[in-house]
Amino acid sequence: MANVDFFLQGVHPTTTAYNEINNLFASTPSNIIFSTAYLRSNAVLAFHTQLSRFSSNTTFYVDVDNGVTSYQALAELYNLGVNLFTVDTGSLDIIYHPKVYLAQSSGSALIIVGSSNFTGAGLTRNFEGNVVLSLDLTNTDDQNLMNTFINSFNDLVTNHPHNVTQINNISDLDALFLSGKLEDEHTAPRMSTSTTSTSRTSTGPSSTIPRIRPSIPATRLTSSTIAAPSTGTAPSTGTAPSTGTATRTLVWRKENLAQSDAQYVPPGSSSNRTGNLRLAQAQFRVAGVLIDKNTYFRNDVFGALTWGWITSTKESATATFTLDLAGTLLGPYNLVISHNLNRIAGQANVPTILHWGEFGPLLQAHDYRHYNLELYQDSPTNFHIRIYR
Template sequence: MAFLQKKTQGITGDWNYRKELMAMLSEEKYENFTFATAFASENGVNLLEEQLVKVGKNVTVFVGVRNGVTTYQAIIKLLSLGVKVFGVDTGSAAKIFHEKTYTGSNSDEAIVVTGSGNLTRGGLVANIESGTLIKCDLTNINDEGYYQQCMEQLNILVHDYHRNVYQINDVVMAGELLANGILIDEKKAKPRTVKGTSKANLASIEIPPMKTFVEKTGIQKSEKVAETEGNYLLAVPDETNSEFNVLNFEKIWRSKELTERDLNIPTNAGTNTTGSMLLKKGAYDINQQSYFYEEAFKELTWTPGAGNKDKFLYAEAHFDFLIDGVFIKGHELVLKHDPRTNTKTYLQKQPMTHLLWGAAKPLVAKRHLLEEIMTIYKDQNNPGKYLIKIEAEE
């Protein structure tokens, strides 16, 4: 009789799709494996590579294509591991193949893992995903019937929709699918569609990021060109119509985990905040004393301050915000730089540039943003405009 277990990825560190599929693939008793998934990415395949390289010739993968997610890189990686790959192509953008079922079997028993996890990094380790494990005794008529249903429904797709469900035989065919837009190239910058929009005076709800369990696999993620070349494409809804505006940004700086001082959050009731963020090295290997003035914000007009502030240089720029996936039209903010090279601060190699939060302080002075990461981008099409992205990272 079948043995069933319900699992949820991310709630504890005990179970995720990667661990389950790796255990399945490493079971010497299973002779054949069939995976059916809506989406596949190279990072997802990489998470299973250690076992796929050993048993790939016994694995068949049905994967949705023409969905804007499954990538050329994922397909050629699977092929390189000896996996037989079928693309499930509905021939339409209006519906997609959305299956997520993974099986291993021999003549006497089978295991079926079905739920919500795709063959992507998110689906295998990072997202909160649901899964059900069904261990089938194939000598039992009911168990065998259930397992055969899993297999037959895929076979029906192959035989009844032979023009839509096709084997991707080699890299050449994968390249043709890429050239025809049926697979996407994950090495090309793809616009990120914002999760929502708000206004600076309305963005008041504070929801902290969920601290779920994400396995530290030690397997390095493949970098996308959007990060390696600094391009960041953002699709933002137009306020006047139903269209999206695609904004093209270049990454110029990235912080480490944000602190109370960075975000101007008082540590206690008697603490006075500075009203600004000191721009430091962050995650970059830069000269923190000159980088922001001479490189990151060099196109701005810097002018001396008035009166006793004339020793500092000031520049104004427009900063929009992308906070936890929500795009917020921002404010004109001021940058302050100390160009002097004979001060104690300079001689101690301390940072010399501040971002004054000004009217944007209510947007950032929120405790749920602590330990998140800030990235600053400059708009490549609109000089003097910038984007500040703040979000948690897994």
């Protein structure tokens, strides 16, 4: 029989949506469904390890064209290899709003239903109310309730084929961004210029997405006629940021930097700094598949650079990098990447190396061991590195 609990995040002394969602992964679930109105990359990255482990069993349903859901968040999910659906209601006055986090295991299920969006604020900071259902799937009523959840999301996809889209390629996300339906976390939010209720925040053509039709017609409720006090002239809404291509793409992450990668030498040690960052696999996945460290960096990430042979087995190239060092933006600098064919053989060897160059002394000024590092690609020859805790 189902066990039902409730917590009010922001009031409960210990419980947050983040904690409860983390519990979903404890029982090795065979089926995971996450549904959210708003999605931001900080929430996705907070559960990167768990979602990566269960990516093939995980399905996300995410509302778009709402002024919050971002390109970066959806791109992170796509790179993890989860089953990803976006929901576009085609209307300003109807949004896809269910916040449901479900994990089904053998004989049991855990479901969280409430107000928490899959954003950093929704999971940890906002005042949110959520119900936690613990189901015993050997109980008929619990199994029927579980089936209701699953069938409802299946019906969402089946009944609204023009509004619910499965993301099968990163170009699908590019198209959503360019049509104004996704936010760029690195710029200010877009401002809606729509004067009707037929479109939402997007600046692209809204006619391609028909207005979604709920199964039960809406009841028109009467609004108040009370006038708000005058505030004078309304402020200008400003100019919306340019809808350029979302170019910053995460291409690698390395967690818990080792001493050599962080360029740290303990006081009194006779060790020498390597001056290098080893571009290892680091359990990084693209579209759910672990990268091949022997080819990924040389051919995919840095493949567009101009490479030249240093020796008969070692080649190098130069690219432009900026660095976000624990919140301080540095650069740009030209750094060298080298690729050594002799290091391809052998499981422990890493053939591709980033040479820290002018960044080296900046790293050496502080102990960055156990920090995390992310490598982003801004263009074929321009990159960005973020080092953070």
